[in-house]
Amino acid sequence: MSAAGPKPVSIFDVAKQAGVSHQTVSRVINDAPMVADTTRARVKAAIADLGYRPNRSARTLAGGAVRSVTVFTFDTSLYGTAETLRGIEDAASAAGFTVLISVLDPEQTYTDGDILGRLSHDGAPAIVIAHDETTTQARRILRKAQPGAVVATGDDQLSREPGAADWLVPLDDRVVAKRATRYLLSMGHRTVHYLAMPGKARRQDGWAEALAEVGIEPPEVVQSGWTIGSAAEAAAELVADPGVTAIMCGNDDLAFGVLHAAHRAGRSIPGDLSVIGCDDSPMAAYHVPGLTTVDLDFRGVGRSAFELLRHKLEGGPDPRPSWRSPELVVRETSGPPRQ
Amino acid sequence: MSAAGPKPVSIFDVAKQAGVSHQTVSRVINDAPMVADTTRARVKAAIADLGYRPNRSARTLAGGAVRSVTVFTFDTSLYGTAETLRGIEDAASAAGFTVLISVLDPEQTYTDGDILGRLSHDGAPAIVIAHDETTTQARRILRKAQPGAVVATGDDQLSREPGAADWLVPLDDRVVAKRATRYLLSMGHRTVHYLAMPGKARRQDGWAEALAEVGIEPPEVVQSGWTIGSAAEAAAELVADPGVTAIMCGNDDLAFGVLHAAHRAGRSIPGDLSVIGCDDSPMAAYHVPGLTTVDLDFRGVGRSAFELLRHKLEGGPDPRPSWRSPELVVRETSGPPRQ
DNA sequence: GTATCAACCGTGAGCGCTAACATTTCCTGG
DNA sequence: CCAGGAAATGTTAGCGCTCACGGTTGATAC
Numbered sequence: 023m024s025a026a027g028p029k030p031v032s033i034f035d036v037a038k039q040a041g042v043s044h045q046t047v048s049r050v051i052n053d054a055p056m057v058a059d060t061t062r063a064r065v066k067a068a069i070a071d072l073g074y075r076p077n078r079s080a081r082t083l084a085g086g087a088v089r090s091v092t093v094f095t096f097d098t099s100l101y102g103t104a105e106t107l108r109g110i111e112d113a114a115s116a117a118g119f120t121v122l123i124s125v126l127d128p129e130q131t132y133t134d135g136d137i138l139g140r141l142s143h144d145g146a147p148a149i150v151i152a153h154d155e156t157t158t159q160a161r162r163i164l165r166k167a168q169p170g171a172v173v174a175t176g177d178d179q180l181s182r183e184p185g186a187a188d189w190l191v192p193l194d195d196r197v198v199a200k201r202a203t204r205y206l207l208s209m210g211h212r213t214v215h216y217l218a219m220p221g222k223a224r225r226q227d228g229w230a231e232a233l234a235e236v237g238i239e240p241p242e243v244v245q246s247g248w249t250i251g252s253a254a255e256a257a258a259e260l261v262a263d264p265g266v267t268a269i270m271c272g273n274d275d276l277a278f279g280v281l282h283a284a285h286r287a288g289r290s291i292p293g294d295l296s297v298i299g300c301d302d303s304p305m306a307a308y309h310v311p312g313l314t315t316v317d318l319d320f321r322g323v324g325r326s327a328f329e330l331l332r333h334k335l336e337g338g339p340d341p342r343p344s345w346r347s348p349e350l351v352v353r354e355t356s357g358p359p360r361q
Numbered sequence: 362m363s364a365a366g367p368k369p370v371s372i373f374d375v376a377k378q379a380g381v382s383h384q385t386v387s388r389v390i391n392d393a394p395m396v397a398d399t400t401r402a403r404v405k406a407a408i409a410d411l412g413y414r415p416n417r418s419a420r421t422l423a424g425g426a427v428r429s430v431t432v433f434t435f436d437t438s439l440y441g442t443a444e445t446l447r448g449i450e451d452a453a454s455a456a457g458f459t460v461l462i463s464v465l466d467p468e469q470t471y472t473d474g475d476i477l478g479r480l481s482h483d484g485a486p487a488i489v490i491a492h493d494e495t496t497t498q499a500r501r502i503l504r505k506a507q508p509g510a511v512v513a514t515g516d517d518q519l520s521r522e523p524g525a526a527d528w529l530v531p532l533d534d535r536v537v538a539k540r541a542t543r544y545l546l547s548m549g550h551r552t553v554h555y556l557a558m559p560g561k562a563r564r565q566d567g568w569a570e571a572l573a574e575v576g577i578e579p580p581e582v583v584q585s586g587w588t589i590g591s592a593a594e595a596a597a598e599l600v601a602d603p604g605v606t607a608i609m610c611g612n613d614d615l616a617f618g619v620l621h622a623a624h625r626a627g628r629s630i631p632g633d634l635s636v637i638g639c640d641d642s643p644m645a646a647y648h649v650p651g652l653t654t655v656d657l658d659f660r661g662v663g664r665s666a667f668e669l670l671r672h673k674l675e676g677g678p679d680p681r682p683s684w685r686s687p688e689l690v691v692r693e694t695s696g697p698p699r700q
Numbered sequence: 701g702t703a704t705c706a707a708c709c710g711t712g713a714g715c716g717c718t719a720a721c722a723t724t725t726c727c728t729g730g
Numbered sequence: 731c732c733a734g735g736a737a738a739t740g741t742t743a744g745c746g747c748t749c750a751c752g753g754t755t756g757a758t759a760c
Contacts, residue, residue, distance in 0.1 A: 030483030032716055043740045048718060056738060075474070077482040079418040080716035083745050099447045104438040111437065111464045120481065122461050125450045135414070142459065143416040143746090144369035250647045275643070282647040304614070305644060308589045308621040371746055382710045387748065395708055419746035422715050482716090 031072045040068035051076055052086070078120065082143065090120040091331060092141055094160045095151040096128050100248065101274065101303045102320050106151050106175060109324020117332060128156045128221055137163045145171055147335055149327050152176035153195065154221040165189065173331045175323050177224045189334070191327045191343075198316050198348045199228030202298050203270055205350055207236060209358045211268040211296065216243050217257055217280060219272035225300060229270055246276050253279025254286075261287045267295060267359040274299035274306050274315055281309070281355065292357035302351055312353030319346040370411045379407035390415055391425070417459065421482065429459040430670060431480055433499045434490040435467050439587065440642045441612065441659050445490050445514060448663020456671060467495045467560055476502045484510055486674055488666050491515035492534065493560040504528065512670045514662050516563045528673070530666045530682070537655050537687045538567030541637050542609055544689055546575060548697045550607040550635065556583050556596055556619060558611035564639060568609055585615050592618025593625075600626045606634060606698040613638035613645050613654055620648070620694065631696035641690055651692030658685040 033051075037044040042061060049057050050065040057065075068074075082088060091114055095103045107123070114121050124140045126132065137160050141148060145168050150161040153176045164172040169189070177195045186192070206214045216229045230240045246256040253276035260266055261284040271277040277299030281291065289295050291311055299306060302317035322345025329341040372390075376383040381400060388396050389404040396404075407413075421427060430453055434442045446462070453460050463479045465471065476499050480487060484507050489500040492515045503511040508528070516534045525531070545553045555568045569579045585595040592615035599605055600623040610616040616638030620630065628634050630650055638645060638654035645652040661684025668680035 030716090034716085044716090045718080045741080046739060049739090052718085058738060061738080073474070073477075075478050075480075075483060077422070077716050079422045079482055080745090081718075083416070083418045083422050083715090083747085084717040084719080085745060086718055097447070098437065098450065099440075099443040101438075104443050108436070108438045108464075111462065115464060120461055120463075120479075122459055123450065124460075125447075125454060135412070138412075139414050140459075141414075143418055144414060250643045254647060278644060278647055282649065285649050304589045305617060308593060308617055310621065310624050310649070369746090373746085383747085384711080384749095385709060388709090391748085397708065400708085416746050419715090420748075422717085423746075423748040424715060425748055 030077070031074045033074070033076070035072055036065065036068045036074045039072060040065045088147055088335065089118060090122060090142065090146065091328065092122040092124055092146055092148045093151065094124050094126060094137070094140075094148060094157060094164075096126045096154060096157055097248065098123065098125060101301055102153065102318070103151055105320035106324040106327075109321035109326075110149055110328045111324075112321070113325040113328035117328070119328075119332075126156050126160060128154055130156065132156070132160065132163075134163045134167065138167055144168075147171045147331055148173075149331055150174040150176075151324075154219075154223055156221070170334060171331075173327050173334065175327050189330070191323050191330060191345075193318060193320070193323050193345075193348070195224035196228035196231070198300060198318065199225035199270065200232045201228075201348075201350060202300065202316055203229045203232035204235075205352075206268045206270065206296060206298060206356065207232065207238075209268075209296065209356065211359050213238050213241055214268045214270050215241050215260060215266055217246050217253060217260070217269055217271045217276050218243050219276065220245070220247060223272065225272055246272070246279070248275070250275050250279040250282070253277075254283045255279075257283045258287070261289055261295060264294070268356075269295065269297050271297065271299050274301045274303040274313060277313055277315065277355070278305070278309065281313070291355050293360050296356040296359070298356055306351070307353070311355050314353045314356035315351055317346070317349045317351050319348075322346055369416070370413045372413070372415070374411055375404065375407045375413045378411060379404045427486055427674065428457060429461060429481065429485065430667065431461040431463055431485055431487045432490065433463050433465060433476070433479075433487060433496060433503075435465045435493060435496055436587065437462065437464060439612075440614065440640055441492065441657070442490055444659035445663040445666075448660035448665075449488060449667045450663075451660070452664040452667035456667070458667075458671075465495050465499060467493055469495070471495070471499065471502075473502050473506070477506055483507075486510045486670055487512075488670055489513040489515075490663075493558075493562055495560070509673060510670075512666050512673065514666050528669070530662050530669060530684075532657060532659070532662050532687070534563035535567035535570070537639060537657065538564035538609065539571045540567075540687075540689060541639065541655050542568045542571035543574075544691075545607045545609065545635060545637060545695065546571065546577075548607075548635065548695065550698050552577050552580055553607045553609050554580050554583065554599060554605055556585050556592060556599070556608055556610045556615050558615065559584070559586060562611065564611055585611070585618070587614070589614050589618040589621070592616075593622045594618075596622045597626070600628055600634060603633070607637075607695075608634065609637050609639075611639065613640045613642040613652060616652055616654065616694070617644070617648065620652070630694050632699050635695040635698070637695055645690070646692070650694050653692045653695035654690055656685070656688045656690050658687075661685055 033044045033047045036047045111121050152158045152161045152174045161174045173189045175191045203214050233240045246253040257280045280297050299313050299315035302315045306313040306315045333341050372383045372386045375386045450460050491497045491500045491513045500513045512528045514530045542553050572579045585592040596619045619636050638652050641654045641656035645654045672680050
């Protein structure tokens with residue numbers, strides 16, 4: 023009810039005004055060749071005059087080049103996903119693509135139909151930011167249904183299958199966590215505890231592997247929610263235990279929660295306890311003490327994912343990877359255990 | 362190239378399989394009445410059987426009920442916008458709407474055509490998260506072009522015009538900042554300094570008004586960027602000045618930057634310096650010391666914005682506002698000035 | 701038995717655009 | 731001066747769906 027004003031101007035209105043056929047107008051708005059310069063100018067004038075804007079629905083319906091991406095993700099307000107989304111958005115809008123987002127609930131399981139039904143149409147291009155079970159599942163469904171029009175970021179067992187580079191922008195969570203854990207071990211800690219985000223994630227695997235490498239039985243994982251508060255609560259017992267000297271956290275937010283809990287428990291950082299995060303969110307450097315963490319270039323990953331998708335869609339030269347590789351950033355929350 | 366598999370199944374394929382007309386299928390997928398239960402079941406079976414999924418482009422083209430919203434915002438990775446977007450997404454996807462995002466660059470100015478051209482079609486529903494100049498401008502353009510299909514969150518001069526409640530979910534930045542400044546003044550501070558986010562924003566106005574109320578000439582505003590780092594840098598001089606006893610920050614992130622700068626300058630909080638933020642981001646409560654700030658229910662605002670838009674689109678009962686009103690949260694970074 | 705009116709279902713048109721092909725125009729060479 | 735061909739433009743069909751009708755059935759009323 024009562025949407026726009028009069029009626030939108032269509033390609034025919036422009037054609038009439040410019041004294042050409044609608045097809046010529048179509049050619050102009052698509053920058054197609056085979057249009058005389060004078061005609062082109064006349065059409066452009068008519069477009070400006072009437073305030074014409076092409077209807078995207080009609081365009082995709084008619085089978086023109088697709089100019090939209092659907093992004094599947096969970097919780098756009100987390101640092102990692104927000105940054106990745108931002109990277110995709112940057113690249114996509116620069117290329118004239120529309121970005122649709124579809125937020126998946128990690129608590130829920132989705133059928134093939136649920137996922138595919140969120141696309142604007144069958145075969146619509148999609149990017150999956152896959153860092154947990156639900157989104158990884160979505161990626162699997164989409165790849166099965168339309169391998170030509172989907173790429174993903176993230177990491178899972180199948181990433182190592184041959185040809186994964188064609189559709190995956192790998193941000194190897196496993197290796198990242200492994201490296202961080204090794205670093206802690208190298209500082210002399212007897213073992214490293216792990217505070218986990220909800221859902222089974224690859225970072226936890228990396229942590230366990232690093233311990234296994236040196237023959238340490240991984241201690242029981244402590245489960246946290248997604249928020250800083252839940253981490254503080256979940257870690258309360260852990261930080262109170264004087265036997266615990268090092269904690270690796272699923273991400274920076276959880277690490278901040280642990281730091282807070284440790285502060286309340288009166289434990290000194292890093293003397294009594296080393297804490298390490300993951301992501302290098304902007305806060306990490308400005309927290310006091312500065313958080314040791316792993317720098318992850320989510321925005322670059324998002325950009326690359328879009329470029330990869332576009333390459334699959336439109337061909338052209340292979341886009342070379344353009345994101346910073348993960349790097350351990352040692353700050354002030356980590357060090358050797360006391361004595 | 363090489364998008365989907367064979368060819369997508371259309372409404373006609375389903376019709377044929379179920380032995381009905383395409384229109385009956387249309388009725389079923391739109392939950393329209395006037396379809397016999399047995400027929401409905403048969404059609405649903407055919408839909409499941411063939412894996413049919415309606416094409417959204419075709420639907421909107423054909424003039425059916427609109428089922429998408431375009432969200433205009435800037436920088437989806439900032440706390441406030443990310444949360445608002447999340448709220449919109451929650452409500453929208455629950456209502457079966459698709460969410461499109463369109464990120465505007467605050468550095469850029471957009472023409473009417475730029476903004477309107479980002480809609481999927483003329484008159485497409487839109488929500489503007491308007492907390493700065495660029496997005497406020499976008500809101501103005503959209504309201505002029507299609508008043509029936511746009512709502513906004515945020516605050517600006519025109520919010521006070523009669524009937525604004527029909528299209529605005531007000532998060533009164535001005536009043537919020539005013540209240541926070543008054544609180545600081547009430548603690549006995551001679552004046553309050555302001556660290557500003559880029560662009561002219563309403564929070565700054567509120568701060569200035571609170572000072573003016575008690576006859577204080579507002580000190581020069583210190584400009585910061587959007588990041589914590591830029592805030593730390595921008596505030597370096599300010600925090601080093603022993604005459605400065607209270608700083609109000611554009612948002613929590615900037616406050617964290619100030620806190621960091623103050624720490625480096627060796628000033629004690631809140632003894633030497635009171636710092637107050639705005640947003641009550643999750644970190645605020647877990648920072649050490651806890652950040653005094655104003656709780657802003659962005660997610661609730663986002664949800665309400667969507668409900669309001671939906672009301673405009675489809676009629677129905679007036680949605681009553683359902684977000685928490687802003688509230689000052691006093692923690693440990695604020696107090697009376699020393700002596 | 702026939703008029704009446706629901707309830708149910710089908711037919712045709714058209715949304716705004718692009719693809720594919722048909723047609724016209726204009727310039728070239730011999 | 732006209733064949734030949736490229737450049738420029740026009741024509742037709744159809745993407746998948748919904749809207750606005752028109753038709754058909756079957757129960758009820760008289």
